[in-house]
Amino acid sequence: MTLREAIDARHSVRQYKDKPIEPEKIAALREKAAELNAQGGLHFQIVTDEPKAFSGPLAHYGHFTNVKNYIACVGKKGKDLGETIGYYGEYLVLFAQQLGLNTCWVALTASKRKAAAEIGKGEKMPLLIALGYGETNGHDRKTKTAAQVGGGEDQPDWYKAGIAAALKAPTATNQQKFLFSRNGDFVSVQPTGGFYSDVDLGIVKCHFELGAGKETFSWR
Numbered sequence: 001m002t003l004r005e006a007i008d009a010r011h012s013v014r015q016y017k018d019k020p021i022e023p024e025k026i027a028a029l030r031e032k033a034a035e036l037n038a039q040g041g042l043h044f045q046i047v048t049d050e051p052k053a054f055s056g057p058l059a060h061y062g063h064f065t066n067v068k069n070y071i072a073c074v075g076k077k078g079k080d081l082g083e084t085i086g087y088y089g090e091y092l093v094l095f096a097q098q099l100g101l102n103t104c105w106v107a108l109t110a111s112k113r114k115a116a117a118e119i120g121k122g123e124k125m126p127l128l129i130a131l132g133y134g135e136t137n138g139h140d141r142k143t144k145t146a147a148q149v150g151g152g153e154d155q156p157d158w159y160k161a162g163i164a165a166a167l168k169a170p171t172a173t174n175q176q177k178f179l180f181s182r183n184g185d186f187v188s189v190q191p192t193g194g195f196y197s198d199v200d201l202g203i204v205k206c207h208f209e210l211g212a213g214k215e216t217f218s219w220r
Helices: 003-009 023-040 057-061 081-098 157-166 197-212
Strands: 045-047 069-076 102-106 123-132 178-183 186-191
Touching: 003 081, 003 197, 023 045, 023 069, 023 081, 069 081, 081 102, 081 123, 081 197, 157 178, 157 186, 157 197, 178 197, 186 197
Parallel strands: none
Antiparallel strands: 045 069, 069 123, 102 123, 178 186
């Protein structure tokens, strides 16, 4: 499965089987996390067999069940942290999908205080990502049209492909509050409000790049 195929296959999953993740898959995830940490200056951590972060009333409210594995999204405090976590975290999410695992980005409906993560001086942990074998593989969700987020039929094929991939990006409460624009081979995307929009922006950029191809355009 390619990363582009993983975009199509991946859906948010909140209910998980009581099935451990194989050691070789945990090792592969930790290796990929280390690679992305080096690229993004982050401190992603793969936490396994730890149910406390998803065992309280917040998780119940968020309809999470049997979550014992997760990715702790940790990084240095700064104005770009949310976008950076979203961008590199989504690459890790798609890699997990390639391994046959399910995921869900989690901001408010888990106890980050109880998470078994190392948070160093000057760092923070805005989110967790639930991880494991889902009871199902999730399902498609309602989405905006390409035209609503800056696409259209009069655009080049690479741009259309990028927009199509961006529309499959997970965003907070499926808000999809982002808007693309293009000037030749230069592309920009801006948030249009909403909470955790900085994280959403990073996730959306990851998807657009995978859909359009990094070699076809430059960010502006």
